[in-house]
Amino acid sequence: MARRTARIRNNTAQATRPKRGRAAWLILTALVAGVAGGIFARRAAVPAGNSQPGKRAATEPVGTNTPDVLLPRTEPVEISTRMRPGEWTEESLQAHIEDYRRQIRNMGATDAEIVTNVERTEEGAARVVVSWNRTGL
Structure with a gap:
């Protein structure tokens, strides 16, 4: 034991x-x-092929970060919002529309390509849609 x-x-x-x-x-x-x-x-x-900031790799094509590469030219661009009753006045609504139109102009749209649509409901709400018709008019 x-x-x-x-x-x-x-x-x-x-x-x-x-x-x-x-x-x-x-x-x-x-x-x-x-x-x-x-x-x-x-x-x-760090993106591939760009190991040092500020220097472009020899194999990287110029302009790869342009919006033309990211979105096809036929794809529409749209900025929209919905505002509840009491959240907006006519002046603030026009300011929103102008701001959205300016943003789309900065993307490269001409005034003829920008389409604005404002819908008001009976309850007092508003829906604003500003779009860039990239397919042509």
């Missing part, structure tokens, strides 16, 4: 002693995760 007790004591002593190398393994894992996270963050923050 003494022998069995000795084994139990021996096993409990091994179970309470920290395993060697576990702390080093955790530190190494944390370092690897930190490096991988830094690489991911850099790739997400």
Whole structure:
């Protein structure tokens, strides 16, 4: 029986002693995760082929960030809002319309291509839609 007790004591002593190398393994894992996270963050923050800010890569075509590339020329552009009764006056409504028209003009539309639509309800609400008809008139 003494022998069995000795084994139990021996096993409990091994179970309470920290395993060697576990702390080093955790530190190494944390370092690897930190490096991988830094690489991911850099790739997400800097576009591909543009590793240095302000310098253009030789293979990158000029003007890739222009709106012509992002939207097809036939796709309409629209700015709209809905205002509840009491939220607007005729003056503020006209100011909204002019602001939306100015924003679309800044995108490259001519005055002939800008279409404005204002709907008023019986309850006093208003819906304003200013759009750029890019397909032609």
